[in-house]
Amino acid sequence: MSSGKAEVVSARGIVKAFPSAAGPVAVLNGVDLALRGGESLAVTGESGSGKSTLLHLIGGLDVTDGGALAVLGTDLRTADDRARAALRRERIGMIFQQFNLIPSLTVAANLAFQARLAGRHDPARVAALAGALGLSQLMGRYPEQLSGGQQQRVAIGRALAGQPPLVLADEPTGNLDEATGDAVAALMLDLVRQQDTTLVLVTHSLRLAALCDRQVHLHAGRLA
Amino acid sequence: MTGRARLVLAALMSHWRRRPLQLAMLLAGIMLATALWSGVQAVNAEARASYAEAADRLGTGTLDRLEPAPGAVLTTADFVALRRAGWIVSPLVEGRLRAGEGRVALLGIEPATRVALGPAEGGAVAEGDLLAFITPPGLGFADAEVIRELEGADLGGLTVAPREGLPPDTLVVDVGIAQRLLNLGERLTALVVAPEQPPGLAPLEQVAPHLLRKAPQDRADPEALTGSFHLNLTAFALLSFIVGLFITQSAVGLAFEQRRQVVRTLRALGVPLAEVLGVMAAELAILALVAGLAGILLGWAVAAALMPGVAATLSGLYGAEVSGALALRPVWVLSGLGMALAGAGLAGARGLLRTARMPLLAAGQARPWAVAAARGLRRQVLGAGALALALPLCLAWGGLVGGFAALACGLLAAALLLPVVLDAGLRWLAGRVRGVLAQWFVADTRQQSGGLSLALMALMLALAANIGVGTMVGSFRSTFLGWLDQRLVAELYVNARTEPEARAIRDWLAPQVDAILPIWSAEVPLRGQPGRVFGVVDHPTYRDHWPILRARPGAWNEVARGTGVLVNEQLFRRAGLSLGDSLDLPGGALPVVGVYSDYGNPSPQAIIGQDLFDARFPEAPRLNQAVRVDPDRAAALAEALRDRFDLPGSAVTDQAQVKAVSLRIFERTFSVTAALNVLTLGVAGIALLTGLLTLASMRLPQLAPVWAAGLTRRRLARLELARTLALAAATALYAVPVGLGLAWMLLAVINVEAFGWRLPMQISPELIARLGVAALATALAAGALPALRLARITPSQLLRVFADER
Ligand SMILES: Nc1ncnc2c1ncn2[C@@H]1O[C@H](COP(=O)(O)OP(=O)(O)OP(=O)(O)O)[C@@H](O)[C@H]1O
Numbered sequence A: 001m002s003s004g005k006a007e008v009v010s011a012r013g014i015v016k017a018f019p020s021a022a023g024p025v026a027v028l029n030g031v032d033l034a035l036r037g038g039e040s041l042a043v044t045g046e047s048g049s050g051k052s053t054l055l056h057l058i059g060g061l062d063v064t065d066g067g068a069l070a071v072l073g074t075d076l077r078t079a080d081d082r083a084r085a086a087l088r089r090e091r092i093g094m095i096f097q098q099f100n101l102i103p104s105l106t107v108a109a110n111l112a113f114q115a116r117l118a119g120r121h122d123p124a125r126v127a128a129l130a131g132a133l134g135l136s137q138l139m140g141r142y143p144e145q146l147s148g149g150q151q152q153r154v155a156i157g158r159a160l161a162g163q164p165p166l167v168l169a170d171e172p173t174g175n176l177d178e179a180t181g182d183a184v185a186a187l188m189l190d191l192v193r194q195q196d197t198t199l200v201l202v203t204h205s206l207r208l209a210a211l212c213d214r215q216v217h218l219h220a221g222r223l224a
Numbered sequence B: 001m002t003g004r005a006r007l008v009l010a011a012l013m014s015h016w017r018r019r020p021l022q023l024a025m026l027l028a029g030i031m032l033a034t035a036l037w038s039g040v041q042a043v044n045a046e047a048r049a050s051y052a053e054a055a056d057r058l059g060t061g062t063l064d065r066l067e068p069a070p071g072a073v074l075t076t077a078d079f080v081a082l083r084r085a086g087w088i089v090s091p092l093v094e095g096r097l098r099a100g101e102g103r104v105a106l107l108g109i110e111p112a113t114r115v116a117l118g119p120a121e122g123g124a125v126a127e128g129d130l131l132a133f134i135t136p137p138g139l140g141f142a143d144a145e146v147i148r149e150l151e152g153a154d155l156g157g158l159t160v161a162p163r164e165g166l167p168p169d170t171l172v173v174d175v176g177i178a179q180r181l182l183n184l185g186e187r188l189t190a191l192v193v194a195p196e197q198p199p200g201l202a203p204l205e206q207v208a209p210h211l212l213r214k215a216p217q218d219r220a221d222p223e224a225l226t227g228s229f230h231l232n233l234t235a236f237a238l239l240s241f242i243v244g245l246f247i248t249q250s251a252v253g254l255a256f257e258q259r260r261q262v263v264r265t266l267r268a269l270g271v272p273l274a275e276v277l278g279v280m281a282a283e284l285a286i287l288a289l290v291a292g293l294a295g296i297l298l299g300w301a302v303a304a305a306l307m308p309g310v311a312a313t314l315s316g317l318y319g320a321e322v323s324g325a326l327a328l329r330p331v332w333v334l335s336g337l338g339m340a341l342a343g344a345g346l347a348g349a350r351g352l353l354r355t356a357r358m359p360l361l362a363a364g365q366a367r368p369w370a371v372a373a374a375r376g377l378r379r380q381v382l383g384a385g386a387l388a389l390a391l392p393l394c395l396a397w398g399g400l401v402g403g404f405a406a407l408a409c410g411l412l413a414a415a416l417l418l419p420v421v422l423d424a425g426l427r428w429l430a431g432r433v434r435g436v437l438a439q440w441f442v443a444d445t446r447q448q449s450g451g452l453s454l455a456l457m458a459l460m461l462a463l464a465a466n467i468g469v470g471t472m473v474g475s476f477r478s479t480f481l482g483w484l485d486q487r488l489v490a491e492l493y494v495n496a497r498t499e500p501e502a503r504a505i506r507d508w509l510a511p512q513v514d515a516i517l518p519i520w521s522a523e524v525p526l527r528g529q530p531g532r533v534f535g536v537v538d539h540p541t542y543r544d545h546w547p548i549l550r551a552r553p554g555a556w557n558e559v560a561r562g563t564g565v566l567v568n569e570q571l572f573r574r575a576g577l578s579l580g581d582s583l584d585l586p587g588g589a590l591p592v593v594g595v596y597s598d599y600g601n602p603s604p605q606a607i608i609g610q611d612l613f614d615a616r617f618p619e620a621p622r623l624n625q626a627v628r629v630d631p632d633r634a635a636a637l638a639e640a641l642r643d644r645f646d647l648p649g650s651a652v653t654d655q656a657q658v659k660a661v662s663l664r665i666f667e668r669t670f671s672v673t674a675a676l677n678v679l680t681l682g683v684a685g686i687a688l689l690t691g692l693l694t695l696a697s698m699r700l701p702q703l704a705p706v707w708a709a710g711l712t713r714r715r716l717a718r719l720e721l722a723r724t725l726a727l728a729a730a731t732a733l734y735a736v737p738v739g740l741g742l743a744w745m746l747l748a749v750i751n752v753e754a755f756g757w758r759l760p761m762q763i764s765p766e767l768i769a770r771l772g773v774a775a776l777a778t779a780l781a782a783g784a785l786p787a788l789r790l791a792r793i794t795p796s797q798l799l800r801v802f803a804d805e806r
């Protein structure tokens, strides 16, 4: 399932501002980024520097105020809500800082959820993923019956189950203790590499960032 | 539904699997609301259908009629012209026929056109009899008693055959035969109008401008009290439904609130917003249909249980026959489902709208509670203000619709203001309590009351509805009984069947009793409406007891002299009369010298002196009389009368007996109302329970620090219960003036619009006290489970609050 060396993310001069009491505040101020298939990119930066904002824009969860942004061949400047939803559903796996599982569904149902949404459910693959993530014994539990690290492993499994060409992870281990966080992150990187998936990983941890192919730093609204 | 939509629906619905109690509350809310609505509808529909059947046996009771305008005549030519113009009408002749010594009512109908008016009349004339019926000398139908009376009368060769199920004292013949028997020539009394007319008809003003169309209520009709009862039940049903809506609103709103995060996740995973909204709407519709169907069945069961009581109430009081069996009618099944869907839709609309507007990405911190709540309160004050402004407009608009609209405005305004008033009260209290625990308690109650406000509004509306309807029924009862006391002063009322019999009865009674008072009347148009004029003799019975509302001094003297007329309240109000105005009567106008109350009768009525009556209405039947006699002798005399003249039991009425029957009937009315009261309060209780359970889960972060600071869980639970009771008590207090206002609207606005009479309001402290206790009991029942849960909560659950803190 390699997506070749075509550009998966192509951003040029992205601008994003948020309204505030004292007028709009620019968060991203001309971000350029090009990402090839199979690459893994770590984004670091101070708190409030706009890392999550950038990730949300790439994932089509939010829209840019200016600049050009294309993800997996979809021009996000022109795509409507429906098209952006389709892009996320079919081709992107997302992992958030807060685990964002559906609390009323079991681990098994949560794991398979996005793959089923995309119409690509493969029980054997879900079982293999669960095994690799160490979740096989927990399949019948509900999210609230899991520890933080276990929940984050479910979220990673959900993002990867549909084998999307692009995975976006926003501080996936930020809520975990260091040891657990490292273990979970290593697992995620492993799985992503096996699938030849492109990864954008937002993290505070320089150790984690070092494991990625490339590292960029977000500062004053630009990447460096 | 696509596979994806099904997956989304399953994900949303899985919420309920984890929260079965909440689902139960939601379903119970819709179900009870629908049950109350459709139960009352069922009772009403069934009772109405039964009258309609009785009245329609000859097709006159519930159909509109065309009658000649004052001074005009209606002839067969008009009938022909209307039929040519496409109108579906059937002619009618009504009159009285001298039969030997007495008179019987003569009803002329036209069987061919009559059939088109509805199925009930098809059987009036069997097909085999048709030719004989319409061809002179004709065939008539009457019950056996009438046939006996008609023996020897000159009917121009008419054959009279016995037939059951006809109106009493009536001979039914073909319309042409009736015209001949009454020497009317081509004249008709009225044309009965089919309810369904072909489209594009030429208007009446064009075809027959001299005719007036009259709805059945415009005519004398014994159903007015029944109608009042129905109207009140309907108002009650509507109020109950609103109370039910509040539960649905809180449960649905909660479900939307709790699933905001899931909706975000779904959208982040690539489900388009439109699809999420569509699936949520579908989910709501499915739940509403399931709960609505269950509600209809429950309502039907409740109605079936109440039905014997209701049937007895109606037939006893108003003489209407109501069959005790209840049929599941498609109309109210559909209306029930419609209400369930509409209610759920109304409740869900806000949630859907908020979901649609919700940004995909969490917009940072939620507003601090106090700010959001204050904004909500301000908006509620504005809403209440707007409604309060609309209220007088609705009243000014007038009519029954205006009255009901004003009622709705007033109630909603009161409901919206409740949280504002509670909050103000708590703020006031906060500045006055001492002690850290008391201060925390008040502050925490203030915060809680925001989350409970919907439930408290539901409780308030339920209580207000109960106070309103209870006060109205109570006022109705005492006024009506008081009026009966005045109106039925005489010990016995005797109705003779024929005039000679009436004379014989009077002669026989005269030496044994204190007085015999004739009750003779004639049908007369009063201010353009069919009404009735009575003659009364000058007697203390009237002077001392008649329920006069307002009169000129010496009014009875004027009536006795024949220089004044008394009118009933209906006529007085509808015609906008004042004392001294003159009222047109056959034989000359008279000044109005007084007004009397006349409940249970929608049509105008007037009273003149007996001498004047005799002079002006020599043809009026002289059959009925009241008898004054020592009350102890009344029962024996009644028995003797029945024996002596072989009178049917109903011909001699013992006043004490009438009152006893009326009282019993009112007690039954009360028991129906009480059953509905319990149901409405139950609905409010469930609303409260839903609210409390909801808050319980969200409140842990507020309670955990207090627990950690050293309050036991039992103590916290007791405080929670105390809080619920205090809020319920405050709500009950608030509900009292609202309920009394509602009662006033029902008595002084709705009743006047619907029936023309106004009932004086009688406040029952006992009713209010009982409802206050019921409110506390409801709150106790609703608060017990959440309090128990809190008392039993595990420390680890409380500790999680701290662990989850970030
Ligand atoms: N919906 C929003 N409305 C207004 N301002 C926002 C919104 N989302 C983000 N911001 C602002 O944009 C800036 C960047 O936020 P962002 O969440 O992207 O930072 P971040 O780099 O992810 O920080 P952290 O490391 O703490 O997660 C912040 O100043 C934040 O307050």
Ligand SMILES: [Mg+2]
Pocket: A051, A052, A053, A170
């Ligand atoms: Mg962030």
